Amino acid sequence: MMATLIFLALFLLALFLALRPLFGPKEPFPEPPRREEFLRELEVLKEEVKALEGEEKKLALARIVALERALEGWRPPKPSSLRPLPLAILLGAVALLGVGLWQYTLPRLPGETTVAVFRVEEARELRALAERARRTGSPEDLLAWGRKAYELEVYEQAAEAYLELLRKEPTNVEAVRRVGILFFMSGLPEARLFLEIAQHADPEAAEGWLFLGNLYFQEGRYGEAIAAWERYLETGGEARERVQGLIAMARAQAQRGKDGRGVYQAHCAACHGAAGEGGVGPRLKGNPVLRVREAVREIVLEGRGTMPAVPLSQEELEALLDYLESL
Ligand code: HEC
Structure with missing residues (x-):
């Protein structure tokens, strides 16, 4: 029933x-x-x-x-997927x-599978750890809470626990590292400082190298990213294949970036500025024309107005176009 x-x-x-769409108010005519x-x-x-x-x-x-x-x-908003x-x-x-x-089939409530029971149990354990840590405020309890929350990917709680632990024990390396990782996940710029300090204090912690590498890579510092990821592999990090892939990608990226920047410095910088800020020629940094690869190709190879044609090999040109897109 x-x-x-x-x-x-x-x-x-x-x-x-x-x-609903048949009865709802008419959408206003798109602007x-x-x-x-x-x-x-x-x-x-x-x-x-x-x-x-x-x-x-x-x-x-x-x-x-x-x-x-x-x-x-x-750009138009993505159409709703609902x-x-x-x-x-x-x-x-x-x-x-x-x-x-x-x-x-099931003699119990729908949704009450073994997986759900398992989760409920873990959530209960996490709640108990959180309560104890908040009550006693002792470093060991905070650490236990932070670890469990991090493991279960309940990152707000992990951050709360580790930050509180840091207040009590500013030299706790695990807390410094985990806070760095959590900052990195939230896109906070302080992540770098925390991770660098943590890896300096405990160079054997693989997970710190992984995230430090990710962070360097995001900042376009490919050489340092590669070095950090290599440390990750040396210290026995488990995601070997993935990180080897990342290293290869960073190597390729570094090569292309270097080549493209080199071509730019040699052939364009004199007129368009060392960083594309403009000079005799118009500003290129942020210039929408760079989004039209074909147009830039044409301008470079054939010249335009007072800009002379710049003959480049196919390879140089591709690297240059990549570099310009990253400006
Ligand atoms: C001798 C100076 C000079 C050099 C070298 C030069 N440019 Fe230019 N560039 C100009 C000038 C001047 C213009 C404006 C041309 C016009 O529209 O009359 C221009 C225009 C452009 C434009 C179009 C910008 C826009 O807003 O329409 C692009 C893209 C461009 N240059 C890219 C390059 C690249 C890439 C290189 C190097 C391969 C390069 N230029 C080398 C002087 C130069």
């Missing part, structure tokens, strides 16, 4: 969701339709330009650049399945 009622409720909810038109035109042009040659190609590229400029900073009808069907299916399982 209960099951039938729940099923009915879910079915009605699903029906409601499916029909300036020009942007949408621009975007559509941009898409078509980018497709077409591949087949064009000579003067026509130039015109098309110029138009693409103009469109990118007009659209600067604006479509009412499939959602309704899904809900219906889930409800049916649930009722079926409940009535005919």
